[in-house]
Amino acid sequence: MKAYYKFTAMAAAALMIAASCQKQETPAATGANSTEAVIENIMTRTSIRQFTSEPIGADTLETILKAGMAAPTAVNKQPWAFVAVTERAVLDSLDAAHPMARLSTATAAIVVCGDLNLAIEGPGQEYWIQDCSAASENILLAAHAYGLGAVWCGVYPTEERVANVKAALGLPENIIPLNIITMGHPAQNPEPKDKWVPSKVHYQRW
Amino acid sequence: MKAYYKFTAMAAAALMIAASCQKQETPAATGANSTEAVIENIMTRTSIRQFTSEPIGADTLETILKAGMAAPTAVNKQPWAFVAVTERAVLDSLDAAHPMARLSTATAAIVVCGDLNLAIEGPGQEYWIQDCSAASENILLAAHAYGLGAVWCGVYPTEERVANVKAALGLPENIIPLNIITMGHPAQNPEPKDKWVPSKVHYQRW
Numbered sequence: 001m002k003a004y005y006k007f008t009a010m011a012a013a014a015l016m017i018a019a020s021c022q023k024q025e026t027p028a029a030t031g032a033n034s035t036e037a038v039i040e041n042i043m044t045r046t047s048i049r050q051f052t053s054e055p056i057g058a059d060t061l062e063t064i065l066k067a068g069m070a071a072p073t074a075v076n077k078q079p080w081a082f083v084a085v086t087e088r089a090v091l092d093s094l095d096a097a098h099p100m101a102r103l104s105t106a107t108a109a110i111v112v113c114g115d116l117n118l119a120i121e122g123p124g125q126e127y128w129i130q131d132c133s134a135a136s137e138n139i140l141l142a143a144h145a146y147g148l149g150a151v152w153c154g155v156y157p158t159e160e161r162v163a164n165v166k167a168a169l170g171l172p173e174n175i176i177p178l179n180i181i182t183m184g185h186p187a188q189n190p191e192p193k194d195k196w197v198p199s200k201v202h203y204q205r206w
Numbered sequence: 207m208k209a210y211y212k213f214t215a216m217a218a219a220a221l222m223i224a225a226s227c228q229k230q231e232t233p234a235a236t237g238a239n240s241t242e243a244v245i246e247n248i249m250t251r252t253s254i255r256q257f258t259s260e261p262i263g264a265d266t267l268e269t270i271l272k273a274g275m276a277a278p279t280a281v282n283k284q285p286w287a288f289v290a291v292t293e294r295a296v297l298d299s300l301d302a303a304h305p306m307a308r309l310s311t312a313t314a315a316i317v318v319c320g321d322l323n324l325a326i327e328g329p330g331q332e333y334w335i336q337d338c339s340a341a342s343e344n345i346l347l348a349a350h351a352y353g354l355g356a357v358w359c360g361v362y363p364t365e366e367r368v369a370n371v372k373a374a375l376g377l378p379e380n381i382i383p384l385n386i387i388t389m390g391h392p393a394q395n396p397e398p399k400d401k402w403v404p405s406k407v408h409y410q411r412w
Contacts, residue, residue: 034247035351035353037239037243038243038244038347038348039269039348039351042273042348043272043276045276045278063245066402067249069403070401072251072253072343072357078406080406081408083407083409083410083412084409086409123363124363127360129332129335129339130385134340134342137277137344138248138343140278142248145245146241152340154330154333157330158329159329169408175412178336195276197275197284200288201288202287202290203290203291204289204290206375
């Protein structure tokens with residue numbers, strides 16, 4: 001019986017190797033499970049707007065900020081700054097600055113900002129918007145990976161919101177708030193939206 | 207002996223539960239390894255500009271496009287369209303349209319576009335840039351998860367690049383190319399940039 005089990009174990013291992021060879025793409029370092037985990041995390045992320053009172057750990061918040069700063073930027077300018085808010089009074093002042101930001105139950109917020117002093121000079125300056133948006137998506141995905149909920153509340157280019165958020169946080173002239181990412185431990189569990197529309201993909205040319 | 211094994215198995219399970227309770231954040235559904243895989247994938251992604259001749263599988267390309275369309279969008283407008291290019295002649299025409307896109311060895315490209323007909327009307331129209339940037343970051347992260355290399359080559363708002371890419375792909379008036387995401391199996395293995403600058407994080411207020 002022992003020999004039989006050994007044989008089936010070897011056969012199973014051989015099948016697994018054979019199956020992995022059929023995959024055209026070699027998954028990243030930590031293997032196929034890692035590939036699936038990343039894709040699943042992207043596909044299951046959805047906006048969360050209701051939170052429990054449990055705070056977010058400082059280490060977790062820092063890792064999420066590091067994930068934000070790992071985003072690519074045009075000409076590697078990294079033209080950004082981040083305001084991480086966990087104090088109730090400041091969250092309330094942001095809530096007043098942007099009533100759609102749903103901060104009443106949030107335990108944290110990250111305000112992703114462009115730093116125009118670090119941005120490309122001339123007509124390429126606007127690339128900061130794309131750079132900070134990529135950082136924002138990283139923040140949402142990292143938060144979701146920790147089981148946290150988050151929602152991207154747009155600030156720029158809505159002029160009134162920009163002025164209000166700048167005032168609430170004391171941002172200098174060159175610092176433009178792109179959004180408020182509202183965060184916390186989720187108190188709701190909505191289904192992720194299925195946004196796959198095959199007709200929005202054009203192959204080769206339009 | 208059987209009872210002993212049962213006991214140790216139960217003890218191990220209890221220890222695992224206890225260990226998981228110490229974590230302040232509950233990792234997403236598939237567990238702590240999944241959290242680490244997502245964070246690692248974000249932190250190790252870097253721009254790849256040299257590729258082997260091995261093509262990208264059609265299924266993989268479609269999953270990467272699905273990941274793009276899973277990004278959040280302002281007021282859920284999903285104001286985007288994607289051109290997926292794998293034919294050499296079209297890649298060459300894109301290379302001519304944007305010489306910095308490094309398409310000479312690429313086996314695929316995804317051109318992420320804003321669809322102004324689907325965008326918010328009025329002053330909020332520009333949110334399409336942020337929506338398409340979030341989709342682009344998802345595409346880069348999904349590609350990296352499959353062990354593929356990619357690089358985000360900015361098109362919009364550089365007017366000449368926008369006109370050239372529109373002409374190369376036959377894009378209608380309302381479709382604005384944000385970027386060309388150049389892709390393929392990597393033929394280089396550069397170290398990811400360490401972009402963590404703690405002084406760019408401000409706590410509570412500026």
